[in-house]
Amino acid sequence: MAVQGAVASRSGLRSALPLLAPAYLWLTVAIFLPLSAMVFFSFMTDLPLSGKAWAFTLGNYAAFFSQSLYLTLLLASLRLGLEVTLWCIVIGYPAAYVLAKVLKGRSREAIFLLVILPFWSNGLVRIFSWAMVLREGGILDTALNAVLPFKINIDLMYSYPAVIIGLVHSYVxxxxxxxxxxxxxIDDSLIEAGRSLGATRLQVLKRVIIPLSMPGLVAGAALIFVPVVGSFMEPRILGGRTGTFYGTVIEDQFVAVFNWPLGAALSFILLAVVLVILAIASPVLRRAT
Amino acid sequence: MATTRILEWLGRLYIWLLLAFLYLPIIIMALMSFNVSPFYQLPFEWTTEWYGSLWQNDQLIAATRNSIEIAIITTVICVVLGSAASLALFRYEFRGKKFLQALLFPPIAIPWLITGTAMLIFFFGVGIGRGLFAILLGHVALALPYVIVVVSARLQTFAPELEEAARSLGANQWQVTRRVTLPWIMPGVIAGGLFAFAVSFDQFVVSYFLATPGQTTLPVEIYAAIRKGFTPEINAVSTIIIVVSMALMLLTARFFKFGGEK
Structure with a gap:
């Protein structure tokens, strides 16, 4: 085996290439070249299409730093990402604990599947479904007024909380x-050992369970935070006029204002922020694997 | 002991509350698609009118057909290219392998808003432009890493000795692959294919930037309709979509354990 392994390794790339090339060529054409092109475009005054004059410029980045609007919106998006991530931890972690340590056998499998099933269904449609629940005269409004003895008006639609609710629902x-x-x-005997040594439930949770599950928390947080910071469809549908975030401004540059170079610069700044966040999270993740 | 029982009971209750939070909006949307009032007014009166009027809506039907066709082609391409790449990554040792594996994560980790706008810029720049072909190019690239990850996970459970044995019995490389390796990884390939279909069929953000008014997919069409104003037809078609995509994932779960439980 060892000898054969060495042979395989020498001729490895030559044998592997025909199998690898199509997939990686496709990724290059549709992901890596576009990302590079985006960086390139972000330094241009205009699109080099249809004979328009263009030149290199730092103006698009200057626009970001000189107009406080973009920075404010980026901060608003980062705050949105942080809030949604925190809510997902508060809601999701206890649920994960119950699934992993309380439920057993078939019911655990079935409920686990039920929890992650919506996540693979259409995100747009799920956000849309909240619109029906949250609007005035919607289901929540009607239901609460039917139960409560006094009249209240629930009109969460087109508000910041609506955006939070929709995003938490999407990502939890x-x-x-x-x-x-x-x-x-986590081995159950670790938890039992802690308990039999006189630790309270809370101490076991703080000293054993949470530290050991940290990689999962960090992975989940990164997987949620990154797309939420770049979200635009959810704030548009549920936020209405209050739903202007960094993502919606990028969307505008491409579909409404048609200032693609500025859009590219804004996208690239977002990408840089995202990469920094992933870089910070990765040591914790690597320790886990 | 009593405290443990109470805590366990609270835990179960909590899970059911979470499930209610996750499913109630979807269930309400589904119910409203059978409601007479187009403004979701209660009391509830049963009708299938909105599903009927779906068939009159040529725009929605065309978009649906596009979505299904693109998802099928995406699935086929991803399964073939992804399985080949997974096999190569599993079978051969070479320099730069770690790098190639790491390259699979940017398409998954980078927000679709960034990927989508980057594709729009690049496809425009090189003359591919927007439209269904551009959408297909994008969908395959988004789904491919998922397929490679899923098939590779299945390959981890494969014993390379089986290939050695087949080879020593005189099978050539193609026979080994077709008769030994492929049957073993088939559950992974099927799961990967279903993933690819789901990624493509549900994809909104990237399609949104690459679509043109005539060449569009169902989620893009739905988004446009939502922003114009609510219509119960959109409810009906959304309900169909959510049922289809959930059924797909249940099917995937039969082939691929998400929980990592043995």
Whole structure:
């Protein structure tokens, strides 16, 4: 085996290339070249199409730093990402714990599947479904008024809380999934040992369970935070006029204002922020694997 | 002991509350698609009128056909290219392998808003432009890493000795692959294919930037309709979509364990 392994390794790339080339060529054409092109475009005054004059410029980045609007919106998006991530931890972590440590056998499998199922269904449609629940005269409004003796008006639609609710609903299964995977790997005897040594439930949670499940928490947080910071469809549908975020401004540059170079610069700044966040999260993740 | 029982009971209750939070909006949307009032007014009166009027809506039908066709082609391409790449990554040792594996994560991790706008810029720049072909190019690239990851996970459970044995019995490389390796990884390939279909069929953001008014997919069409104003037809078609995509994932779960439980 060892000798054959060495042979395989020498001729490895030559044999592997025909199998690898199509997939990686496709990724190059549709992902890596576009990302590079975006960086390139972000330094241009105009699109080099249809004979328009263009030149290199730093103006698009200057626009970001000189107009406080963009920075404000980026901060608003980062705050949105942070809030949604926190809510997902608060809601998702206990659920993951119950799934991993309380439920057993078939009911655990079935409920786990039920929790992560919506996450793979259409995100747009799920956001849309909240519009029906949250609007005035919607289901929540009608239901609460039917139960409560006094008249209240629930009109959460087109507000910041509506955006938060929709996003948490979209992303909480991620957190349950990643935390469940790490919680499940914790040996029960560690928890029992802690308890028999006189630790209270809370101490076991703080000293044993949470530290050991940290990689799952970080992975979940990164997987949620990154797309939420770049979200635009959810704030548009549920936020209405209050739903202007960094993502919606980028969208505008491409579909409404048609200032593509500025859009490219804004996208690239977002990409840089995202990469920094992933870089910060990766040591914790690597320790886990 | 009593405290443990109470805590366990609270835990179960909590899970059911979470499930209610996750499913109630979807269930309400589905119910409203059978409601007479186009403005979702209660009391509820049963009708299938909105599903009927779906068939009159040529725009929605054309978009649906596009979505299904693109998802099928995406699935086929991803399964073939992805399985080949997974096999190569599993079978051969070479320099730069770690790098190639790491390259699979940017398409998954980078927000679709960035990928989508980058594709729009690049496809425009090189003359591919927008439209269904551009959407297909994008969907395959988005789904491919998922397929490679899923098939590779299945390959981890494969014993390379089986290939050695077949080879020593005189099978050539193609026979080994077709008769030994492929049957073993088939559950992974099927799961990967279903993933690819789901990624493509549900994809909104990237399609949105690459679509043109005549060449569009169902989610893009739905988004446009939502922004114009609510219509119960959109409810009906959304309900169909959510049922289809959930059924697909249930099917995927039969072939691929998400929980990592043995």
């Amino acid at each position: 299964p991620y957190m349950v999934l990643t935390c469940y995977l790490t919680l499940q790997a």
